[in-house]
Structures are given as C-alpha cells and as structure tokens.
Amino acid sequence: MHLHDFWFLLIAVLWTGYFFLEGFDFGIGVLTKLLARDRTERRVLINTIGPVWDGNEVWLITAAGATFAAFPDWYATLFSGFYLPFLAILVCLIVRGVAFEYRHKRSGERWQRNWEHAIFWCSLLPAFLWGVVFADIVRGVPIGPDKNFTGTLADLFGPYALLGGLLTLVLFTFHGAVFAALKTVGDIRDRARSRATVLGMTSGVLAVAFLGWTQVASGNGRSLPALIVSVAALAAALVMNHYGREGWAFACSGVAVAAAFALVFLALFPDVMPSSSNPAWSLTAAGAASSPYTLKIMTWVAVPMTPLIIGYQAWTYWVFRKRIGTQHIPAPAAH
Structure with a gap:
C-alpha cells in the first residue's frame, strides 16, 4: 500500500469516527425540541452528552488537519469550493458550544429559552449540511483544469445532495434517540425508544434511496458490502430498540452511520x-x-498516537457511562 492510500484510509476513518460520535450528539441537540417536554428534560438530554461532546469535535479538527497535511490540493479545493456551507457549520459549532456552557449560567426564562433554541438549530443545520457536503464530494462538483472549484452555491444543493442531507439529519437524530434511551431512566427513556422507532424506519427508507443511488451512480464492488451492512445494521438497531436492548441498539445504529460513510469513501476512491x-x-x-517524505513523517507520528487517543476517549465514555433522569436534576434555586 502506498502512503497516500494509507492516508486516504486514515482520513476516511477519522471522518467516519467523527460522524459516529458527533452524529448522536447532533441528534441529542435536535431531540431537545422533539423529545423533551420541559426544561428539566432538556437538561437531562444535554447532560447525557455534557462530558463528551467537546471531545467528539476533536475528531473533526484532526480529520481536517490530516486532510490539510496529507492532501493539500484536496483541502484547498474542498474548503474553498464549500466555503459557505463550511462557514455555516463552523458558526453553528461555535454557537452550539457556547450555548452548552452558557445556558445554565442564569436562571432567567428568556435567557435559557434562547440558548435552547441555539442548541436545537445549531445541531440541526450541521447535521443536514454534512450530508450535503459529502454527497457532493462523492457525486462530483465543477472543478477546472487548475483544480479550482468553478461552480456556484446552487451547484451544491441538487436533489442528490439534498437527499444526502436529509438522510444524515434523520439518521443522526435516530442515533441520538437510541443514545438517549441508553443514557436515561424513567419516562424519557420510554419516549426515546418510541421516537427512535419512527426515526429508524424513516432512516431506513432514506438510506435505501440515497445509498442505493450512490451505489448505482458511483459505487463499485468495494462499496456494495458497506451498503448492505448499513441497511442491515439499521434493521438490527430497530429490532434491538424494540426489545429494550439499548446498548446493542446504539452499537448497531453506530455501525449504520459508519457503514454509510464508509460507502461514500469506498465509492470515491x-x-x-x-x-x-x-x-x-x-x-x-x-x-x-x-510529498512522500511528508507522508512518511506523518505516518511515524500517527501510527502510535491514533490508538492512544482512541483508547483515551473510550475510557472517558466508560467513566461517564451511568444513566441519568429528571430525579438527578436539582430544582431551580428559589429567589
């Protein structure tokens, strides 16, 4: 295997890992409006990802940085051609992070409501736009002989890209609903399982449509097994969710997300x-x-560090593995 092939594989793993992890916390953000019935339940949902959401975003920084270092031409064309969608995603991630930290700083109704709106919209929009971006990457966009993007913003939002965005939005929300069922107790856990059933079935329909379209238009023998695994994992997640096996349901929904993005990269290569x-x-x-020398130096750094970082993050999830419920949320202080 050539080093550039190895780095394409590693970058695919980094992006896939990012969507596996950030996918469910985007879903939790969307569910603060779709699942939670009051402010206490919204706080429960936010607390399920409180210890881990910022660690999940490290994968995005690493994936973007690795793309810049290993494939500078890809980085330049991608980040210039998709400037406005990436800017919208970046602004959402910044506002979303601020909202998580500032929401509880004051007890005022208006203050908390505004930050809750920010969490919802700044989770929903990136979940949609990431699907649009990666659908465009695998479909292809107007690029000239000088490697510059020659299209317009409208070229990024065709039917195929919009379908990809709709899939990631619904799939991430399903992933979040399964995670909510895994991490909560009481009535909110039961409603999360019920909501996951509807979201999972919708995700299945969208996955068959988008991934099937991708396979027909851009796929190959390598990408077909990923399509099968993604759809089968979605079905398995629905079955596990129905029987209350939240751990297995979450693992399967994660496999569905990972396999969907694996299909994109396998079809792209x-x-x-x-x-x-x-x-x-x-x-x-x-x-x-x-250059080969640059890739060689990067490889010497990445090979020992990548397993270490994955192990550390896995340990973090293990430490914060306990379920929470409304009974764990302290009552607002009296004034």
Whole structure:
C-alpha cells in the first residue's frame, strides 16, 4: 500500500469516527425540541452528552488537519469550493458550544429559552449540511483544469445532495434517540425508544434511496458490502430498540452511520474529489497528496498516537457511562 492510500484510509476513518460520535450528539441537540417536554428534560438530554461532546469535535479538527497535511490540493479545493456551507457549520459549532456552557449560567426564562433554541438549530443545520457536503464530494462538483472549484452555491444543493442531507439529519437524530434511551431512566427513556422507532424506519427508507443511488451512480464492488451492512445494521438497531436492548441498539445504529460513510469513501476512491466538468480534471489520492517524505513523517507520528487517543476517549465514555433522569436534576434555586 502506498502512503497516500494509507492516508486516504486514515482520513476516511477519522471522518467516519467523527460522524459516529458527533452524529448522536447532533441528534441529542435536535431531540431537545422533539423529545423533551420541559426544561428539566432538556437538561437531562444535554447532560447525557455534557462530558463528551467537546471531545467528539476533536475528531473533526484532526480529520481536517490530516486532510490539510496529507492532501493539500484536496483541502484547498474542498474548503474553498464549500466555503459557505463550511462557514455555516463552523458558526453553528461555535454557537452550539457556547450555548452548552452558557445556558445554565442564569436562571432567567428568556435567557435559557434562547440558548435552547441555539442548541436545537445549531445541531440541526450541521447535521443536514454534512450530508450535503459529502454527497457532493462523492457525486462530483465543477472543478477546472487548475483544480479550482468553478461552480456556484446552487451547484451544491441538487436533489442528490439534498437527499444526502436529509438522510444524515434523520439518521443522526435516530442515533441520538437510541443514545438517549441508553443514557436515561424513567419516562424519557420510554419516549426515546418510541421516537427512535419512527426515526429508524424513516432512516431506513432514506438510506435505501440515497445509498442505493450512490451505489448505482458511483459505487463499485468495494462499496456494495458497506451498503448492505448499513441497511442491515439499521434493521438490527430497530429490532434491538424494540426489545429494550439499548446498548446493542446504539452499537448497531453506530455501525449504520459508519457503514454509510464508509460507502461514500469506498465509492470515491481513488479520487478524492471528482470533477463533474471533466473526469480528467478530478483530484486523485495520488495526485493531490503531499510529498512522500511528508507522508512518511506523518505516518511515524500517527501510527502510535491514533490508538492512544482512541483508547483515551473510550475510557472517558466508560467513566461517564451511568444513566441519568429528571430525579438527578436539582430544582431551580428559589429567589
């Protein structure tokens, strides 16, 4: 395996890991409006991801940084062509993080309500836009012979991309509902399981439509097993959720998310960014990569550090594994 192929694989793992983890906390943010009935229940949901949401975003920073270092041409074309969607995602992530930290700083009704709105919308919009972005990446966008994006914002929001965005939004919300059922007790846990059933069935329909379209338009023999695994894992997650096996349901929903993004990367390779203007102008893993020496130095750093970071984050999840409920939320202080 060439080093540029290894780094394409590692970047695919980083992006997939990001969506596996950030997917459910985007889902929790959306569920603060769709599942929680009052402020106490919204606080329960937020507390389920309180110890881990910022750690999940480290995967995004690492994936973007690795793309910049290993494939500078891919990074330049991607981040310039998708500037406005990425800017919207970045603003949402910043506001969302501030909302998590500032919501409880004051007890005023208006103050908390405004930050709760921010959590909802700044979870929903990135969950949708990430699907649009990766659908466009695998479908291809207008790229000229100089490797520059030559399209407009409208080119990024075609039917295929919108379907991809709708899939990630619903799938992440399903993933979040299963996580909520895993991490809570009482009535909110039962309602999370019920909501997960509806979201899971909707995700299944969207997954078959989008992943099937991707396989037909861009797929190959490598990507077909990922499609099968994603759809089968969704079905298994629904079954496990029905029987109250939340741990298995969450594992299966996570596999469904990971397999869906694995299909995207498997269908994409050996390109990293296809050109819809002329296939000859597509960016490939070999053509967009840094020098072999750069990749070699990066590999020496990444090989020992990646398992260490994954192990540390797994330990963090283990430490904060206990369920919570409304009874764990202290009553507001009297004034």
